[in-house]
Amino acid sequence: MASGKSPHAPSWLWVLAPFMASAALLPSYPVIGSGNGLTWSAPxxxxxxxxxxxxxDGLSFLFAMLISGIGLLIFIYARTYMAGEPGRVRFFSWLTVFMASMLGLVLSDDVLLLFVCWELTSVSSYFLIGHRHREEGSRAAAHQALMVTGIGGLALLCGLLILSSITGTTRLSEMAGAPGLLGNPLTPAAVVLILAGCCTKSAQWPFHFWLPNAMAAPTPVSAYLHxxxxxxxxVYLALRCHPILSGAPGWGCALAWLGAATALAGTVSALRERDMKRQLAYLTVGALGTLMLLIGLxxxxxxxxVVVYLVAHALYKGSLFMLVGGVDHATGTRDASELGGLRKVMPITAGCxxxxAVSLAGAPPSMGFIGKESLLGVVWPATPDRLYALVAYLSGTIMAALALWVAxxxxxxxxxxxSAKAHESAWSLLCGPVVLSVGSILPALVxxxxxxxxxxxxxxxxxxxTHVHLSLWHGWGPPLWIGLAALATGWALYGIARRKDAPVLRADFPGPGPEALYTACMKALPEAAARVTLCTQADRLRDAIRTFVVVLTLAVGGTLAVRGPWPALGSIAAHPHEIWICVLIIVTAIAAIRLAERFAIVAVLGAxxxxxxxxxxxxxAPDLAMTQFAVETLTVILLALVLHRFSMLETGRSSSGQRAVDLFVASCLGVLMWALASVALHGRQGLSASSQYFSExxxxSAHGRNIVNVIIVDFRGIDTMGEITVLAVAGIGVYALLKARLPKDGQR
Amino acid sequence: MGAWVPVVIGVLYATGFYLMMRRSIVRMIMGLVLLSHGTNLLIFVSGGLRDVVPIIEVGARAPSRPTADPLAQAMILTAIVISFAVLAFALVLAYRSYENIGSDDVDELRAEEP
Structure with missing residues (x-):
């Protein structure tokens, strides 16, 4: 802990980080507001x-303000919320890392920098979700979130790199309107990959399941990150890429359909949850889907x-999460049906x-109402989009019902x-929700x-x-009627929930979803890996050698066949004694594998x-010849000495089919080595540069005429030293093996 | 001769690896011997086949004619000695396991493992 005085509450120093970030950003507002952007770059x-x-620019500024501003409130909130929990320094470190990388993400103009920050947010999210790492559920949720967003991140990297190779620039601001982008055959691939990144990160169906599970994190994390x-x-990246890719085939259509599916799946799933945090998380999924739907249109x-809805959502959802966390802190439960009457003891919490909730439900006068009216104003007038109006109506209904339930x-x-032991939360737990709740209402009035x-x-x-005009009154018309109808049906739905005093839908509604598929994949992956390992890395040495030989032959031989050079045959002409020597080696080597009598094998090996x-x-090579001759003599003596002590005859043999397979595999490798040797022999003529240097x-320099000897003892003297050491170690090993007496069976 | 030595190398590799895939430990070790020969020859031919010994004649400061590759020879010299050390060690290891287990079959060795 940095401050020794207060062992329970983390230091105020942490709060400085988001405060400084917002303070640094605010002065640039006049420039941004006038429609210009600020840029900075270094190689x-x-x-x-x-x-x-x-x-x-405007978009970065809005996100950066949300990140640092809400960050400031979250840090103040977490300072009290996390007091007394172990690992606070770790927690605040990762929270700060997250804030910095998130700011980097929205500020970066270079695709690679954006990707690095993107991944850093995933990594810090992993550590924050898994903060209570002693709980199995936290670890599993953290792992799941990292897998889903991490795989999406890799897809995003590929997409961004394709995009920058098509446009010839790594700067996002220079990509819009690049010539040839829309007609390029690779553009659809880039669209799919970037969408995969956006959809995993922003929890779009069918990747949405990690977000509700991420609620295992401490509440400040849920309110801030999730x-x-x-x-x-x-959503940010989809908005950022919109000027670049909006003309590309499939971009708008895919976003709209995925968004609509997510809006429905998220809100409907919220109806089966008991935990208020999970309910809110599913509503977040629904809101993210709505945002993607709008970007797609x-x-x-x-x-x-989009921007109105986005800001409204960030404000009310951050507030609600913090309030639920406060209630949890005060009562020990997040199940609303176990609570009741808290307004008497927690009046400020209830008011916030x-x-x-007014904003979440989309009721006037609130930012949420303006956001919902704008949404309906977009989807209703255009006839082909009216299906989306139905989606907006249904998700609005559920949001209204759950807003009532939570509030x-x-x-x-x-x-x-x-509720019995409940008490009002401390001011530090309330200041965030108060600011954000006021922020949900006030801008709608002013x-x-x-x-x-x-x-x-x-x-x-x-x-x-373009100019965003905020107004509580859009005039009589279908958007208003649909909005009011959603409120009314939401009220009715709340009535049903209230009478049941339990989730409206069964917990397993509507049966196995994408999460079941994910779980099955995660289970199948290690099993498949184990099976592949068992196939390729058998625990018998000779099977491993066979695998090695097959892979070597296919990989090297395949490369040689595709890339060349094709091995030159070379000249067959030779002196008779040269041919006889070669024939001798070939015949004795083949005899070594054919013979069964041990001393006969020793003899042919010597030959x-x-x-x-x-x-x-x-x-x-006279030096080689002398050494080889001496070593060969020693080998034969050694083999003869050892082999007369034991017999190979009692050894079982592989089946004849197995031997045929081995012979075929080994022969293929022989052909490959023949080809490699031919390539090596006929490739470079003359000495290599290093051999040339040693010769000269x-x-x-070394005062020796036998170049090979000089290399051994002088130029590569340390190498020879190593060689002597190996020899000595082998000698010691041999001696130890011969002297050591292992205990017999039964005496161990 | 250029066509012959690569064939020798190919045969040494094929027979060496075939022996290394046998059940008898002694045969595996013999495969190792053949494999070392093949590898040494492969290094040898990659320096080119020339019959001039890499020795500087008296009176000259450097070889006057293109010689056999001295670097390849130095490496093979190291390799010959090391492969002999490995062979000796492996052979004694096989001998000791035969003494203790009474077999030279790798599959029976496996059965002996705890």
Whole structure:
């Protein structure tokens, strides 16, 4: 701990990080508001064209303000929330790493820098979800989130690299409108890969399941990473890529369909949960889906609606998560049906929850209402999009019902069984929710306060200037009727939930989903790996050797066949004695595998060695010939000495089929080695540069005429030293083996 | 001769690896011997086949004609000695396991493992 005085509460120093970040960002607002961007860059990998390029425009500014501003509130909240928990320093370190990498993500203009920050957010999310690492559930959830977002991150990397190779730049700001982008055959691949990255990060169906499970994290993490910021990284990237890829086939259509599916799947799944955090997480999934749907529609009004909806969601959802965390802290449960009557003891919490819930339900006067009206205003007028209006109506209904459930059920009615010991949260736990709840309502009443900020963001996403007009009154018309109808049916749905006092849907509704598939894959993967390992790395040495030979033959032989050079045959002409030597080696080597009598094998092996010695004699290697001759003599003596002590005859033999397979495999390798030797022999003529050097300096520098000897004792003297050491170690090993007496069986 | 030595190398590798895939430990060790020969020859031919000994004649400062490759020879010299050391060690190891287990069959060795 940094501060020795307060052992329970983490130091205030941590709070400085988000505070400084927001303080540093705010002065640039006038520049951003006037529609300009700030850029900064420094070389990183100049050879590949990568730079530390940062760019602050309207969209980055909006996200950066959300990240640092909500971050500040979260840090203050977490300071109290985490007091008394072990590992606080670790927790705040990762929270700070996350904030920094998230800021880097939204500020980076270089694709590789963006990817690095993207991955860092996944990694810090992993550690934050798994903060209570002694709990099995936390570890599993952290692992799942990392797997899903990590695989998506790899896809994103490929997509971004394809994109930058098509456009010829690594700067996102220079990619829009690059010639040839839309007609390029690789563009669809880039679209699919980038969408995979966005959809895994932003928990789009069918990758959404990791987000509710990530609620195993401490509540500040859920409020910060998994509702307001990190899960919006995918939305951010989709917005960032919108000016670049909106014309590409499939971009808008895929985003809209995935978004609509996610909006429905997320909100419907929320109805089967008991835990308020998980309910809110599923609603987050639904809201993220709605955002993607709007980006997919891609019109000017749609992008305006995106920024409004996005800001509204970040504000009310951050507030609600922190409030649920406060209730959990005070009562020990997050199941609303066990609570009740808390408004008497927790009046501020109850008030904030009401305000945030108004925004979540999309009821006036709130940012959520304006967001929902803008959404309906986009999807209703265009006839082909009316199906999406149905999606918006259904998800709005469920959001309204659960908003009522979360804001009313714990606070009204008779005192619940878990409410007895409750108390109002400390001010530090309340300041975040108060600010965010007020933020959910106030801008709707004073629209001019945020219009500039939102307009700048929408302009960046659209690629041209646009003005976001916030208004609580859009006039009579279908969007208003649909919105009010959603509120009414939401109220009815809340009534059903209230009467059941339990989740509306069964916990297993509607049967196995994508998560079951993920679990099955994660289970099958190690099993398949084990099976492959068993096939290729058998625990019998000769099977391992066979695998090695097959792989070597296929890999090297295949490369040689495809790439060349094709081995030259070379000249057959030779002196008779040379041919006889070669024939001797070949015949004795084949005899060594055919013979069964041990001493006969020793004899033919000796003959093989002598044949090799003769080749050394013939081709200018007297030192080799002498050494080989001496070693060959020793080998024969050693083999004869050892073999007369034991017999090979009692050894079982492999089946004849197995021997045929082995012979075939070994022969294939023989052919490959023949080819390699031919290539080596006929490839380079003359000495290599190092041999040339040794030849020329042998006498001059080392005063020796036998170049081979000079190399051994002088140029590569340390090598020879190593060789002598190996020999000595082998000698000691042999001696020890012969002297050591192992205990017989039964005496161990 | 250029066509012959590569064939010798191919045969040494094929027979060496065939022996290494046998059940008898002694045969595996003999495969090792053949494999060392093949590898030494492979290094030898990659320096080129020339019959001039890499020795500087008296009176000259450097070889006057292209010689056999001295570097390849130095490496093979090291390899010959090391492979002999490995052979001796492996052979004694096989002998000791035969003494203790009474067999030279790798499969029976496996059965002996705890």
């Amino acid at each position: 990183w990998v100049p050879g590949l064209g990568f730079q530390y390029a940062l760019r602050l 509702s307001s910021t990190m899960v919006k990284a995918g 891609g019109s000017e009004k749609a992008l305006q609606a 929850a009401m305000a945030a 009313l059920r714990p606070f009204w009615g008779p005192t619940g069984k878990a 629209p001019g306060s945020v219009e500039g900020l939102l307009s700048a963001a929408a302009s960046s996403a659209l690629g041209r200037s 093989t060695g002598l044949g090799v010695t003769m080749i050394f004699v013939l081709y200018g 300096t042998s006498l001059v």
